[in-house]
Amino acid sequence: MSGRTERTYEYVLGSGVDLDDARDFAAQAGALVAFVVVWWLGALVSPPQILPAPPAVAAVLVQDVTSGEVFGLTYQSLLHYVPGLLIGSALGMLAGVAVGWSRLAELTVGTVAQVLRPIPPLAWIPFGIIWFGLNHGGAAFLVSVVTFWITYYSAEGGVRGVDTELLEVAQSLGTTSDLGLIRRVVVPGAAPSLFTGFRTAAGQAWMVMVAAELVGAPGIGRHLWDAANFLSTDTVIAYMLVIGVLFLLTDRLILLVQRRVLTWQ
Amino acid sequence: MAVDDSDTDADTGAADRPQIDIDRVSKVYDPEEEAVTALDGVDFAVEDGEFVCIVGPSGCGKSTLFRIIAGLTDPSGGEVRVAGDPVSGPGPDRGMVFQDDALFPWRTAYRNVTYGLEEVGPPEGETVEGRARRCLELVGLGEFADSYPKTLSGGQRQRVGIARALAVDPPILLMDEPFASLDERTKTSLHTELLDIWTETGKTILFVTHDVEEAVYLADRVVVLTERPGSVAEIVDVGLERPRDRTSDPFVAVKRRVLEHFQD
Numbered sequence: 001m002s003g004r005t006e007r008t009y010e011y012v013l014g015s016g017v018d019l020d021d022a023r024d025f026a027a028q029a030g031a032l033v034a035f036v037v038v039w040w041l042g043a044l045v046s047p048p049q050i051l052p053a054p055p056a057v058a059a060v061l062v063q064d065v066t067s068g069e070v071f072g073l074t075y076q077s078l079l080h081y082v083p084g085l086l087i088g089s090a091l092g093m094l095a096g097v098a099v100g101w102s103r104l105a106e107l108t109v110g111t112v113a114q115v116l117r118p119i120p121p122l123a124w125i126p127f128g129i130i131w132f133g134l135n136h137g138g139a140a141f142l143v144s145v146v147t148f149w150i151t152y153y154s155a156e157g158g159v160r161g162v163d164t165e166l167l168e169v170a171q172s173l174g175t176t177s178d179l180g181l182i183r184r185v186v187v188p189g190a191a192p193s194l195f196t197g198f199r200t201a202a203g204q205a206w207m208v209m210v211a212a213e214l215v216g217a218p219g220i221g222r223h224l225w226d227a228a229n230f231l232s233t234d235t236v237i238a239y240m241l242v243i244g245v246l247f248l249l250t251d252r253l254i255l256l257v258q259r260r261v262l263t264w265q
Numbered sequence: 266m267a268v269d270d271s272d273t274d275a276d277t278g279a280a281d282r283p284q285i286d287i288d289r290v291s292k293v294y295d296p297e298e299e300a301v302t303a304l305d306g307v308d309f310a311v312e313d314g315e316f317v318c319i320v321g322p323s324g325c326g327k328s329t330l331f332r333i334i335a336g337l338t339d340p341s342g343g344e345v346r347v348a349g350d351p352v353s354g355p356g357p358d359r360g361m362v363f364q365d366d367a368l369f370p371w372r373t374a375y376r377n378v379t380y381g382l383e384e385v386g387p388p389e390g391e392t393v394e395g396r397a398r399r400c401l402e403l404v405g406l407g408e409f410a411d412s413y414p415k416t417l418s419g420g421q422r423q424r425v426g427i428a429r430a431l432a433v434d435p436p437i438l439l440m441d442e443p444f445a446s447l448d449e450r451t452k453t454s455l456h457t458e459l460l461d462i463w464t465e466t467g468k469t470i471l472f473v474t475h476d477v478e479e480a481v482y483l484a485d486r487v488v489v490l491t492e493r494p495g496s497v498a499e500i501v502d503v504g505l506e507r508p509r510d511r512t513s514d515p516f517v518a519v520k521r522r523v524l525e526h527f528q529d
Contacts, residue, residue, distance in 0.1 A: 163367065165365070168355060169361060169367045169429075173357060173381030173384055174356075174357045184380075185369070189369075189370075262371070264415065265415075
């Protein structure tokens with residue numbers, strides 16, 4: 001029943017309600033409640049530093065939301081999240097489209113990429129610091145490394161997946177230059193892959209926020225790390241949740257734009 | 266329209282040049298290892314305004330021949346000339362219609378039709394919009410202008426494909442099994458429509474198919490290819506008045522004559 005997964009997904013997006021959706025919703029809500037109950041039970045038998053209870057975490061969240069601290073930290077994180085994501089994705093898509101399209105780019109850029117690919121993104125932290133400093137610059141660099149690879153591979157795959165017949169038709173209709181074909185056929189044809197890559201990259205960029213802010217940039221990840229050093233585990237969990245919420249918001253926002261732009265799908 | 270094929274070579278004046286001249290075209294794949302000869306000296310010509318169908322058993326290389334005429338594949342030997350000029354690539358003088366429509370899925374029907382117009386401009390004295398609308402009307406899809414391909418039926422998509430090819434007003438229409446995946450009824454009505462369009466526009470049409478009845482119904486002449494390596498087995502002059510009756514004795518006789526080449 002492949003249709004069910006699809007409907008569940010629709011439900012999460014907040015559209016359409018029918019009986020199947022109601023049942024799916026019950027399952028989802030039940031799972032979440034069970035998760036919190038297990039967590040709470042675990043917290044009852046452990047010292048608070050090892051596993052803080054849900055109310056303690058909720059208290060931190062309420063306090064930091066009312067004081068506005070969450071928003072201030074989010075803003076700080078966005079100062080390297082946004083430029084890192086945009087620059088990394090732009091370069092990744094550019095390189096991916098080039099490698100997917102041209103044999104020469106595949107042999108040159110593609111070969112260098114294969115050498116650099118196995119390097120764990122976190123291994124770039126020293127160079128992030130040396131080249132861009134212990135600040136937003138260094139953190140943005142790390143975010144862009146992570147997002148580069150994701151968008152690079154999805155763009156390359158998307159370009160290779162464009163139907164060659166479409167390129168042939170375009171040529172018979174007068175599109176002769178490579179640039180013309182890329183602009184008018186390859187990019188629109190690969191757009192679903194480009195969007196999916198960007199969406200995945202935007203999510204992964206939040207996932208690496210703690211590590212990225214180890215270079216000294218202020219923000220949510222840094223705050224979480226400082227709290228951990230003071231064993232304020234309730235704050236740690238609170239900001240784990242904050243990152244989760246930011247992830248979801250970003251993801252839904254991009255999906256919304258994607259559906260607007262790719263109405264033809 | 267009895268045109269014999271002795272005029273394929275050595276033409277001088279532009280006036281008596283054939284529109285499409287397929288001059289001893291051969292194609293060998295993978296010449297280094299185990300060479301496969303797909304086409305072996307295919308030689309015939311298509312006159313201006315003629316409707317010619319190419320038929321042959323599967324694997325006879327008719328799609329390869331189509332691709333060579335379209336300029337998508339280079340021949341290993343011989344050449345194809347269009348209006349006297351050797352073909353060196355695809356171009357707006359040869360509109361193409363494929364079996365699986367090959368519409369741009371991200372463009373509406375209307376914007377598919379305008380694609381070529383955006384590149385090479387509308388024909389003399391017409392606007393992009395007027396031309397595109399007229400071509401969609403011609404294939405009976407005026408009201409589907411704003412539909413995306415995925416919402417159209419197979420027959421409608423093929424119609425958009427034809428309108429898109431006609432929009433830039435190419436003298437030649439190359440069609441590679443365009444109706445092969447359609448049901449019988451849709452196919453039959455598209456046959457009528459295509460003949461109407463052909464009569465109205467005076468295009469030269471080269472139509473590849475494996476369906477002998479379709480070829481005999483549509484074509485002035487049917488070029489029958491042999492099994493691999495493909496070469497011309499016979500060029501059958503249909504010579505029947507249109508509209509043709511698929512069940513009439515003369516029609517069946519022509520059909521039988523073509524089919525004889527399919528039996529071994």
